[in-house]
Amino acid sequence: MPGQVVPLNEDHVCSFCVHDTPSLYYGEDALRQVFDRHKAQSRAQNRPYDCLLLLSGGKDSIYALYKLVKDFDMNVLAYSYYTAFVDEQAPLNVQNAVETLGVDLLINRHDEAQKRYLRHNIAKFATADISTSKGKASLAAVSHLLCVGCGDGYRKSAYQVAKKHGIQLMIDGGGNPVAANLNIFLNPASKTRYQELVAKPLMEVCVNPVFRNVFYYKNILRHMPILNPDIVLRSLANKTGIQLSTIYETIKKIQGRGGIEELGLYNYVAWDERVMVDTIERELGWRRAAGRSTTTRFDCKVHILLDHIRKQTLGVAEKEVLYSNMIRREMLTRDEALQRIETENREEEAIIDDVVQEILGMIGASDKFEAIQRLYA
Numbered sequence: 001m002p003g004q005v006v007p008l009n010e011d012h013v014c015s016f017c018v019h020d021t022p023s024l025y026y027g028e029d030a031l032r033q034v035f036d037r038h039k040a041q042s043r044a045q046n047r048p049y050d051c052l053l054l055l056s057g058g059k060d061s062i063y064a065l066y067k068l069v070k071d072f073d074m075n076v077l078a079y080s081y082y083t084a085f086v087d088e089q090a091p092l093n094v095q096n097a098v099e100t101l102g103v104d105l106l107i108n109r110h111d112e113a114q115k116r117y118l119r120h121n122i123a124k125f126a127t128a129d130i131s132t133s134k135g136k137a138s139l140a141a142v143s144h145l146l147c148v149g150c151g152d153g154y155r156k157s158a159y160q161v162a163k164k165h166g167i168q169l170m171i172d173g174g175g176n177p178v179a180a181n182l183n184i185f186l187n188p189a190s191k192t193r194y195q196e197l198v199a200k201p202l203m204e205v206c207v208n209p210v211f212r213n214v215f216y217y218k219n220i221l222r223h224m225p226i227l228n229p230d231i232v233l234r235s236l237a238n239k240t241g242i243q244l245s246t247i248y249e250t251i252k253k254i255q256g257r258g259g260i261e262e263l264g265l266y267n268y269v270a271w272d273e274r275v276m277v278d279t280i281e282r283e284l285g286w287r288r289a290a291g292r293s294t295t296t297r298f299d300c301k302v303h304i305l306l307d308h309i310r311k312q313t314l315g316v317a318e319k320e321v322l323y324s325n326m327i328r329r330e331m332l333t334r335d336e337a338l339q340r341i342e343t344e345n346r347e348e349e350a351i352i353d354d355v356v357q358e359i360l361g362m363i364g365a366s367d368k369f370e371a372i373q374r375l376y377a
Contacts, residue, residue: 024177024267028071031268035072038169038261042075049077051169052162054154055097055105056080057090058299062097062286063276064173064265069101076103079161081154083300084111084362085118089289090299096285108157114150118302119363121145126371130313139375140313146306162260175264177271178325273331291351294344296322304348304355308376319344352376 035050042050053068055061055078068074080094091107098105125146129135155172162170277295280286289298296319297303311317323337332340356373360366 025270026268028268031263031265032072034169034261034263035074039074041168045166047166048075049104049165049167050075051171052077052079052158052165052167053171053173054079054081054158055094055173056154056299057086057093058174058297059273059276059280059286059295060176060266060271061173062093062280062284064171064269065097065101065103066280066284067265067269068171069103077161077165077167078103078105079108079158080105081108081110081150081157083109083114083150085114085301085359087289087299087301089287093284093286097280100284106161108161110150110157115363118146118359119365122360122363122365122368122372125309125375126368128375130375136313140310143306143309143313146302146309147300150300159260168260170260170262172262172264175266177266178329178331179322273326292344292347293340294319294347301355301359304352305359305372305376308348308352312376 039050042048051068051074053061053065053076055065057080065076065078068076078094078098080091082091094105097103125139128139130139158170162168273295277286288295292298297307307317307319320341323332323340326332327334327337353373356376357366357369360369360372
């Protein structure tokens with residue numbers, strides 16, 4: 001990774017090596033057993049859908065839809081959750097896919113609350129001081145707050161949709177097992193657990209207190225079945241690092257008592273970028289964002305700004321960590337990764353100012369452009 005010093009633990013082992021573990025796949029045979037069970041239940045109960053799929057328009061979820069329909073003969077209800085900041089290509093990818101595959105689609109637009117949430121956080125970011133290493137570290141630690149929380153709203157509202165339609169299986173078509181983990185740049189490996197459980201939540205409260213964002217939490221909670229065991233257990237897994245296999249097995253036991261089962265497709269299906277992109281481009285007319293060659297995280301305009309701020313404060317962008325993971329798994333050569341980084345950086349530099357001005361214009365914060373620009377320029 002050019003110019004980036006990777007943190008080492010007390011044994012002088014690279015944090016990537018400490019945290020990087022081989023992806024665990026249960027295999028498609030195990031997945032077919034789960035699907036057969038749900039198909040039998042839906043047929044017996046005369047329900048039109050076997051599952052609900054979270055469909056964003058990125059390559060992971062579009063390929064998941066393709067697999068569900070073509071390889072597993074599932075009757076899918078696709079569910080998309082859009083904010084004002086979604087790239088125009090993502091909804092086009094979704095529409096092309098559902099029309100080609102003959103799948104029903106529900107869309108939830110969630111704009112105004114997300115705009116207010118981002119406007120508040122942009123105001124906080126605009127006052128950040130990155131002239132010192134301490135200032136950069138502080139901003140890096142809370143940079144994720146720039147995201148508008150659509151992931152939480154997406155999953156939690158999806159439970160309500162599944163319940164309304166009598167669907168007992170919800171499938172996450174994302175959850176890329178090769179995805180980047182930037183926590184290792186915030187703290188050495190030995191402090192990552194402290195960072196996740198104590199430091200990070202406290203910083204979130206200081207920067208983005210609940211009472212300043214009542215509208216946001218109200219909208220999220222309105223969609224949230226608070227006692228749903230899936231949400232509780234998945235949150236526990238994310239915060240504590242418990243193996244997902246353990247979490248899923250626990251979920252299955254709880255599911256037997258009547259809950260909605262949630263399944264991460266890429267815990268069963270091997271994630272192979274080349275196969276995925278080739279398939280959905282050829283079969284479903286999937287396209288990348290205009291003027292960009294990246295296949296990852298293009299569907300949200302805010303993410304471009306977030307990644308640039310991370311590069312300025314951490315010295316590394318998310319895609320560089322992702323490509324490092326892909327190199328270790330022999331999905332990509334080092335030369336290919338470096339070429340991608342060079343190309344994608346050049347493409348993003350050409351549009352970043354325009355994208356930021358567009359985002360700030362949407363939330364009524366155009367006067368903050370110069371203050372935000374200094375955080376990434």
